[in-house]
Amino acid sequence: MASGDVIWAQAWSEPEAGSDLARLRSTAEHTEGGWRLSGQKTWSSRAAFADRAFGLFRSDPAADKPHRGLTYVMFPLDAPGVTVRPIGRLDGKPAFAELFLDDVFVPDEDVIGEPGEGWRVAMSTAGSERGLTLRSPGRFTAAAERLARLWRDEADPADTALRDRVADAVIGARAYELFAYASVSRIAAGESIGAESSLNKVFWSELDIALHETALDLLGPYGELADDAADAPAHGGWAEGYTFSLAGPIYAGTNEIQRDIIAERLLGLPKGRR
Template sequence: MDFSFSPDEEQFRQEVRDFIAREVPPGLETGVGGFVESEDEWQFARGMTKKLAAKGWLSMAWPKEYGGQDAHMKSVILSEEMNYLGAPGLDFGGVGMLAPALMAHGTEEQKKRFLPGIASGDVLWCQGWSEPGAGSDLPSLTTRAVEDCDDFVINGQKVWTSHAQHANWCFLLVKTDPDAEPKHRGISFLLVDFKTPGITISPLITMADERAFSEVFYDNVRVPKENLVGEKNRGWRVAMIAAGFERSGIYRIALARRNVDRLIQYAKEPQPDGIVPARDPLVRQNLADLYIEGEISRILAYRVAWQQAQGLQPEWEASMARLFGCEFQQHVAHTGMEIMGLYGLLRENSKWANTECKMARQSLLAVGATIAAGTSEVQRNAIAMRGLGLPRG
């Protein structure tokens, strides 16, 4: 076994750090998944995406034949460093989900039409999958697409669509055969230009005041049939490719580790009450425990990344990395709040708020970690059934 990165990978990590130090102004930080606060920050994030694209980093995990570098491990390093340092600009929906699905199932024309805009960072894609009645049970989605001449006509509602308000296009899962059993055999994968008439976007603000999500309503939206990816009623296979390209979840772990390191720093310094938290044995135990979980999360994520870089398709391993990473993120936020006590409750711009340890915000962001993109319960189901071969209930 060898747990080290190659000299080339280590050099790349340093290059990324230097790039971030150069490009990102101090104080600017993104939350989970690169979410930003204001319109100004959003514009800055888009600028960063273009810079990443210009360096060839944005799509570096793609195969060489599509303009990538086959550099899966480096792309994980990029994500780890960007998220640890809170730098915005990585694009997950287009680069990490749609593009691999297009490469596997798209027509030559679709690839030529859509991949360049993703690689250059010019076209922003959002993911239209979840619905009010279809969360963990995604195949039960009911947004309907009916064929009409050269088009599909879409009616229905999506929810939790990330960055819908900024997106140019959406990759959408629709029901094309409502009677199909099993249900996932009646789903198709469509590409929708968000300028198409009939689309209404309504913001869905989280308790952390994140303005990243929306409800999206489709009212007789016409999508040309040439925008169908893969076969009609076989969109589930396309969706699985989209969901399976990057499974390490390193971004979440990096962000949580950043918070652990800040808590450690916080605990070493005298607080306004004169007390140095690190002198408390319980604080020492709790911080060590968080650090331990962080190191384990990281190695689980690296293993998944390494397997993917070998061309393997980790299944339960990825579910484990995700499950453990999400619960780690929440553990950090909860313990951080406990260590900081009343000061931990202060929002960022409060007079007495700690400028480094933003636990009030982290605890509100973390609450959704075990839900988004596959709940912890769904991960445990997958581990039990696929990993351990237990019978279906």
């Protein structure tokens, strides 16, 4: 996994369980030496070209709460009983897929954590994803450096409002980098990130959009050209990056859900939607 020789997909969301992941209905039934997986997953990240997947499955349908009785399982995408149906994107690039599992056998050794404790493992995964591993600092510091070069080459020095937006993007990228270093230091010391990872996820996803919007405003009408167009400016690539940035507030848990977590678990505000 670390070397990239094996590509992994995330098999969490289902047609009836997206942000409310605990409502998932795919099942894991214990059998001799392993488990039988059945059900459907959708919007599975990288599943269109991945080798293996990890996902949550309901192993105890009689559990008293939806987030209990779930098991976290790994499985190969070329296993008998697995059907991968790619989901097309507007840019034509492969990424997501639907997964259909029909009595797919996986051995006991491919369960992560304890059977029935999958929710705890999944929340640990999500916390790491939102707070540290999903978006490396280099993604934003490199983009901020490109934005600064674009400003120097293309901008009107008299446009101080746009200049300030460029400065905000550079500062935000540096702040995210420092936060990532702090998080790594805490984890190395045996601490955990916890619910504050939701703060980080909201921050970097909105930074990404603002940074790309600033670049497109700098480019003006040239920003609408395809990045490989013959008359596109030398500072290309912003339109495609902007399109992808719009997904940031959605994946890894929508920002609306993250704000609920921030309000309830960090600020101690009452749960308002019942």
